[in-house]
Amino acid sequence: MLFMVQMTVKKPHDIDPAVWADIIAREREYGQKFMKNGKFPHIWRVVGKFSNVSIFDVESTDELHQILSNFPLFPYMEMEVTALAKHPSALN
Amino acid sequence: MLFMVQMTVKKPHDIDPAVWADIIAREREYGQKFMKNGKFPHIWRVVGKFSNVSIFDVESTDELHQILSNFPLFPYMEMEVTALAKHPSALN
Amino acid sequence: MLFMVQMTVKKPHDIDPAVWADIIAREREYGQKFMKNGKFPHIWRVVGKFSNVSIFDVESTDELHQILSNFPLFPYMEMEVTALAKHPSALN
Amino acid sequence: MLFMVQMTVKKPHDIDPAVWADIIAREREYGQKFMKNGKFPHIWRVVGKFSNVSIFDVESTDELHQILSNFPLFPYMEMEVTALAKHPSALN
Amino acid sequence: MLFMVQMTVKKPHDIDPAVWADIIAREREYGQKFMKNGKFPHIWRVVGKFSNVSIFDVESTDELHQILSNFPLFPYMEMEVTALAKHPSALN
Amino acid sequence: MLFMVQMTVKKPHDIDPAVWADIIAREREYGQKFMKNGKFPHIWRVVGKFSNVSIFDVESTDELHQILSNFPLFPYMEMEVTALAKHPSALN
Amino acid sequence: MLFMVQMTVKKPHDIDPAVWADIIAREREYGQKFMKNGKFPHIWRVVGKFSNVSIFDVESTDELHQILSNFPLFPYMEMEVTALAKHPSALN
Amino acid sequence: MLFMVQMTVKKPHDIDPAVWADIIAREREYGQKFMKNGKFPHIWRVVGKFSNVSIFDVESTDELHQILSNFPLFPYMEMEVTALAKHPSALN
Amino acid sequence: MLFMVQMTVKKPHDIDPAVWADIIAREREYGQKFMKNGKFPHIWRVVGKFSNVSIFDVESTDELHQILSNFPLFPYMEMEVTALAKHPSALN
Amino acid sequence: MLFMVQMTVKKPHDIDPAVWADIIAREREYGQKFMKNGKFPHIWRVVGKFSNVSIFDVESTDELHQILSNFPLFPYMEMEVTALAKHPSALN
Numbered sequence: 005m006l007f008m009v010q011m012t013v014k015k016p017h018d019i020d021p022a023v024w025a026d027i028i029a030r031e032r033e034y035g036q037k038f039m040k041n042g043k044f045p046h047i048w049r050v051v052g053k054f055s056n057v058s059i060f061d062v063e064s065t066d067e068l069h070q071i072l073s074n075f076p077l078f079p080y081m082e083m084e085v086t087a088l089a090k091h092p093s094a095l096n
Numbered sequence: 097m098l099f100m101v102q103m104t105v106k107k108p109h110d111i112d113p114a115v116w117a118d119i120i121a122r123e124r125e126y127g128q129k130f131m132k133n134g135k136f137p138h139i140w141r142v143v144g145k146f147s148n149v150s151i152f153d154v155e156s157t158d159e160l161h162q163i164l165s166n167f168p169l170f171p172y173m174e175m176e177v178t179a180l181a182k183h184p185s186a187l188n
Numbered sequence: 189m190l191f192m193v194q195m196t197v198k199k200p201h202d203i204d205p206a207v208w209a210d211i212i213a214r215e216r217e218y219g220q221k222f223m224k225n226g227k228f229p230h231i232w233r234v235v236g237k238f239s240n241v242s243i244f245d246v247e248s249t250d251e252l253h254q255i256l257s258n259f260p261l262f263p264y265m266e267m268e269v270t271a272l273a274k275h276p277s278a279l280n
Numbered sequence: 281m282l283f284m285v286q287m288t289v290k291k292p293h294d295i296d297p298a299v300w301a302d303i304i305a306r307e308r309e310y311g312q313k314f315m316k317n318g319k320f321p322h323i324w325r326v327v328g329k330f331s332n333v334s335i336f337d338v339e340s341t342d343e344l345h346q347i348l349s350n351f352p353l354f355p356y357m358e359m360e361v362t363a364l365a366k367h368p369s370a371l372n
Numbered sequence: 373m374l375f376m377v378q379m380t381v382k383k384p385h386d387i388d389p390a391v392w393a394d395i396i397a398r399e400r401e402y403g404q405k406f407m408k409n410g411k412f413p414h415i416w417r418v419v420g421k422f423s424n425v426s427i428f429d430v431e432s433t434d435e436l437h438q439i440l441s442n443f444p445l446f447p448y449m450e451m452e453v454t455a456l457a458k459h460p461s462a463l464n
Numbered sequence: 465m466l467f468m469v470q471m472t473v474k475k476p477h478d479i480d481p482a483v484w485a486d487i488i489a490r491e492r493e494y495g496q497k498f499m500k501n502g503k504f505p506h507i508w509r510v511v512g513k514f515s516n517v518s519i520f521d522v523e524s525t526d527e528l529h530q531i532l533s534n535f536p537l538f539p540y541m542e543m544e545v546t547a548l549a550k551h552p553s554a555l556n
Numbered sequence: 557m558l559f560m561v562q563m564t565v566k567k568p569h570d571i572d573p574a575v576w577a578d579i580i581a582r583e584r585e586y587g588q589k590f591m592k593n594g595k596f597p598h599i600w601r602v603v604g605k606f607s608n609v610s611i612f613d614v615e616s617t618d619e620l621h622q623i624l625s626n627f628p629l630f631p632y633m634e635m636e637v638t639a640l641a642k643h644p645s646a647l648n
Numbered sequence: 649m650l651f652m653v654q655m656t657v658k659k660p661h662d663i664d665p666a667v668w669a670d671i672i673a674r675e676r677e678y679g680q681k682f683m684k685n686g687k688f689p690h691i692w693r694v695v696g697k698f699s700n701v702s703i704f705d706v707e708s709t710d711e712l713h714q715i716l717s718n719f720p721l722f723p724y725m726e727m728e729v730t731a732l733a734k735h736p737s738a739l740n
Numbered sequence: 741m742l743f744m745v746q747m748t749v750k751k752p753h754d755i756d757p758a759v760w761a762d763i764i765a766r767e768r769e770y771g772q773k774f775m776k777n778g779k780f781p782h783i784w785r786v787v788g789k790f791s792n793v794s795i796f797d798v799e800s801t802d803e804l805h806q807i808l809s810n811f812p813l814f815p816y817m818e819m820e821v822t823a824l825a826k827h828p829s830a831l832n
Numbered sequence: 833m834l835f836m837v838q839m840t841v842k843k844p845h846d847i848d849p850a851v852w853a854d855i856i857a858r859e860r861e862y863g864q865k866f867m868k869n870g871k872f873p874h875i876w877r878v879v880g881k882f883s884n885v886s887i888f889d890v891e892s893t894d895e896l897h898q899i900l901s902n903f904p905l906f907p908y909m910e911m912e913v914t915a916l917a918k919h920p921s922a923l924n
Contacts, residue, residue: 005248005249005250006140006249007249007271007286007327008149011330015849015907016293017844017907018844018846019293024836025172031185032184032185035185036185036187039185039186039187040187046138047185047186048100048180048181048182048183048186049180049181049182049184049897049914050178050179050180050181050837051178051179051180051181051897051900052179052837052895052896052897052900052901052911052913053895053910053911053913056183057100057178057180061145064189065157065189065191065271065272065273065327066189066273066274067189068271068273069271069273069327069328070176070273070329071323072327072328073328079291079293080293082330083328083329085270085271085327085328085329086142086143086149086269087142087143087144087191087249087252087253087269087271088140088141088142088143088149088249089140089141089142089143089249089250089252089253089254090140090141090250091139091140091141091148092141093123093124093127093128093131093134093139094122094139094140095128095131096132097892097893097894098893099277099695099915101891107263108661109200109203109263109264111661137720141253142256143195143249143252143253143256144193144252144253144256144267144268144269145267145269156833157695157833157834157835157915157916157917158833158917158918159697160915160917161693161695161696161915161917162917164695164696165696171659171661172661174694175696175697176696176697177695177697177914177915178913179835179893179896179897179913179915180893181893181894181896181897181898182894190324192324192333199302199447201384201387201447201448215369216368219369220369220371222372223369223371224371230322231367231369231370232282232284232364232365232366232367232370233364233365233366233367233368233437234362234363234364234365235362235363235364235365235375235433235436235437235440235450235453236363236377236436236437236440236441236451236452236453237453240364240367241364243286244344245312269328270325270327270329270333271326271328272324272325272326272333273324273326274324274325275323275324275325276308276325276333277307277308277311277312277315277323278315278323279312279315279316280326281432281433281434282433282453283433283511285512292477296475340373341373341374341375341455341456341511342373342457342458343455344425344455344457344512345455345457345509345511345512345545346457348511348512349512355475355477356477359512359513360512360515361454361455361511361512362453363375363433363436363437363455364433365433365434365436365437365438366434374508376508376517380535383522383631385568385571385631385632398520399528399553400553401582403553404553404555407553407554407555408526408555413507415501415551415553415554416466416468416548416549416550416551417548417549417551417552417556417621418546418547418548418549419548419549419559419617419624419637420620420621420624420625420635420636420637421622421635421637425468425546425548449467453510454510454511454517455510455511456508456509456510456511456517457508457509457510458508458509459508459509459510459516459605460492460506461491461492461495461496461507462497462499462507462508463497463500464500465616465617465618466617467617467639467787469788477755479753509609524557525557525558525559525639525640525641525787526557526641526642528639528641528787528788529639529641529785529787529788530641532787532788533788539753540753541811543788543789544788545638545639545787545788545789546637547559547617547620547621547637548617549617549618549620549621549622550618558784558816560784560793567723568725569660569663569723583829584828585707587829588829588831591829591830591831592831593745598782598825599827599829599830600742600744600820600824600825600827600830601713601824601825601826601827601828602823602824603651603709603712603713603716603729603822603823603824603825604653604712604713604716604717604728604729604823605727605729605823609744609822609824612796616751617803624831638786638787638793639786639787640784640785640786640787641784641785641786641787642784642785643783643785643792644768645767645768645771645775645783646771646775646783646784647772647775647776649800649801649802650801650876651801651823652876652885653898675921676920676921680921680923683881683921683922683923684923690874691919691921691922692834692836692916692917692918692919692922693912693916693917693918693920694914694915694916694917695915695916696915697873697875700919701809701914701916703837708741709741709742709743709823709824709825710741710825712821712823712825713823713825714825720813724911728824729822729881730821730822730878730879730885731743731801731804731805731821731878731880732801732876732877732878732879732885733801733804733805733876733877733878733879734802734876734877735875735877735884736858736875736877737859737860737863737866737867738867738875738876739867739868743879746882752845755845801879804879804880805877805879805880808879808880809880815843815845816845819880819881820878820880821879821881
């Protein structure tokens with residue numbers, strides 16, 4: 005079951021650079037875990053913004069919130085979640 | 097080169113049903129042409145709306161506008177176009 | 189799996205009253221079918237508006253879109269769909 | 281008499297973690313008091329956000345404001361309050 | 373129990389003047405009924421707009437929706453409903 | 465001559481509690497002075513928000529700005545001012 | 557006492573040209589009456605829009621609404637009214 | 649002196665195709681007159697929309713409004729006008 | 741050539757009062773220089789806000805930006821600039 | 833291939849002036865590099881704002897994001913990216 009999640013990161017200007025670098029590293033490791041197990045099939049960078057467009061494939065809304073709210077960057081992110089269904093024109 | 101295009105159809109209430117059915121049929125045929133040649137790899141229905149989230153893979157912005165503006169439904173659609181780039185966390 | 193759906197009806201001023209009355213009747217009958225089978229546990233009227241707040245309990249986003257897009261009033265409605273998860277404070 | 285209240289928490293980045301943990305604990309205890317006495321029948325987590333959708337059943341608007349404004353998290357929350365009425369299609 | 377209701381009338385350009393005049397007349401008569409029985413203590417015209425700011429004093433949200441949705445102008449109005457409570461500084 | 469003023473207070477998280485308490489006390493005293501002399505006939509709390517809906521009765525826009533801009537809370541408030549006129553349906 | 561009124565005209569596409577021309581002519585005549593008696597000291601065209609920025613100098617909000625609501629174009633206009641006061645830096 | 653003008657065309661669905669085709673032809677001819685005389689140095693199509701981004705080089709705001717308001721498509725267009733100045737980093 | 745500029749000041753809560761007082765003083769002196777030389781014919785205070793509506797009469801957009809960006813309060817202000825032209829109904 | 837990028841700088845009030853001056857200097861040097869190599873043909877200052885309208889001519893969206901995200905001011909900027917195509921009326 006698919007959801008689009010548009011994430012925008014709002015980095016506090018006065019955050020300690022070392023703290024931030026650690027969060028970013030853990031964020032990538034955490035995300036790639038779900039990319040490898042098929043829960044997180046797509047992620048694209050939005051040009052010109054600290055934002056992405058992501059597609060998640062999950063079993064339930066609870067599972068999706070579990071994944072999203074445990075992103076290390078979650079406290080610094082604004083997320084828009086859009087429920088997706090199969091399009092009548094889609095070939096796959 | 098990837099673009100997300102979010103399309104919302106605004107169907108006039110007083111349009112002739114036969115005319116509309118013909119437009120919908122031509123729309124599907126037109127779109128699937130590009131799905132088959134790789135220009136239009138993804139399309140998902142937004143739950144609860146006459147809208148979709150589409151991903152296009154094109155060579156230029158002119159080519160993208162050429163494809164989009166010739167959709168039979170184009171005069172009845174509002175489109176938001178978002179330029180996408182490779183995300184540093186993406187595995188593929 | 190729960191979703192909140194906020195529906196607002198935009199009634200065309202020049203629609204035939206008999207046609208509209210028929211749509212409303214079919215709408216109620218259609219909705220109550222899902223209320224009885226547990227898919228549609230809550231619906232409340234928003235005071236002062238031709239709108240409602242509804243809670244749906246479904247197995248997938250495709251099922252939700254199937255239900256929503258077949259409401260007789262669907263062509264006259266704007267819908268906002270919000271995916272819900274269990275709240276850590278909830279008792280039930 | 282029912283009201284929907286959509287609450288979004290805006291956590292200051294530089295708040296003392298111990299202070300925040302205490303507020304969260306008191307918030308849960310305070311909310312569950314009203315869940316038990318029937319004033320607060322529903323609360324759901326909005327997927328991807330530090331937000332909830334809540335339904336309150338109160339005797340007056342003054343009582344509702346009394347409950348809401350005494351939530352420990354109140355100073356850190358934005359609330360949208362929507363007055364609800366019985367929907368003509370509702371079975372219960 | 374008080375509610376502010378901000379009403380804006382959207383008059384269709386092509387409506388029959390006689391029909392409209394009749395609606396306006398019934399609207400005034402209907403509203404003044406509630407002004408006389410205390411349910412509708414205040415109504416002011418918003419300068420420069422076909423809008424008003426109204427204060428209603430009702431027993432429940434259901435009663436408020438009953439009053440509002442039976443205004444003859446209801447199908448042509450957009451309403452914003454704000455629940456009000458006693459202000460700590462208020463003298464009365 | 466009537467104006468509606470909708471005030472929303474944005475309290476800085478890091479302000480000294482004693483300083484804030486003093487501002488609140490002076491704010492109430494200042495407001496009640498105008499309530500007593502008829503310039504400030506109505507104030508209601510907006511349920512769920514640190515906001516109010518106020519009605520002022522003044523001789524000029526300069527007088528209104530004089531009153532509003534000298535509220536002790538003024539630097540922490542966002543105000544929307546709406547000019548009101550007599551409504552044709554109003555009984556009083 | 558000064559007010560800024562920003563007016564935007566929304567001309568229906570299907571209105572009879574002769575009817576429209578008559579409204580425009582009466583609109584100019586009506587407005588210039590108040591320009592001559594000092595109630596309407598300024599009017600400027602907003603570049604690129606069928607809009608204007610106007611300054612009115614009136615005795616009361618009731619008088620302002622009386623003037624505005626009797627503009628022949630009133631049914632086709634959206635107006636934003638802003639109450640103005642003397643600026644501390646103003647020389648005149 | 650430069651201005652950016654972002655124009656969006658809102659084509660009425662029920663307009664006579666021949667009438668519309670004539671307007672489009674006159675629009676192109678009218679615009680190219682100013683492109684040739686240097687008043688209208690840039691025009692680009694916004695991908696996915698019946699919109700453009702245009703740059704005008706004029707002597708005054710009155711001249712700009714004169715040009716814009718006489719576009720044959722003007723009654724069907726929404727325009728956002730942005731005054732531009734030389735950027736400190738610009739090389740030309 | 742006329743422009744309307746709507747300025748809103750966003751005063752940081754934690755700024756040194758003496759620093760702020762100095763900026764305000766320099767702001768008034770700077771603005772009045774242009775009021776005296778005719779570049780800045782009108783300024784009005786927006787009731788209830790730390791905002792103003794100003795009219796500038798300049799030779800070019802570059803001159804306008806030069807004036808605006810050198811206001812001492814510029815770093816603390818949000819400005820909306822509207823290009824104005826002569827209105828067909830204007831008498832002067 | 834052309835893109836419009838509208839950039840708005842949000843300067844933190846409490847940033848060290850020397851740090852800021854250095855960023856600005858590097859920003860200009862960085863931008864002019866691309867102006868000279870044809871990737872960045874246009875940049876204009878938006879009157880009254882710390883914003884610009886820029887036109888980029890790039891080979892891909894990835895290249896555009898690479899350029900934009902490495903602007904020294906990037907962490908302090910909000911960017912709107914608009915994909916542009918050749919306009920049918922354009923002469924060049």
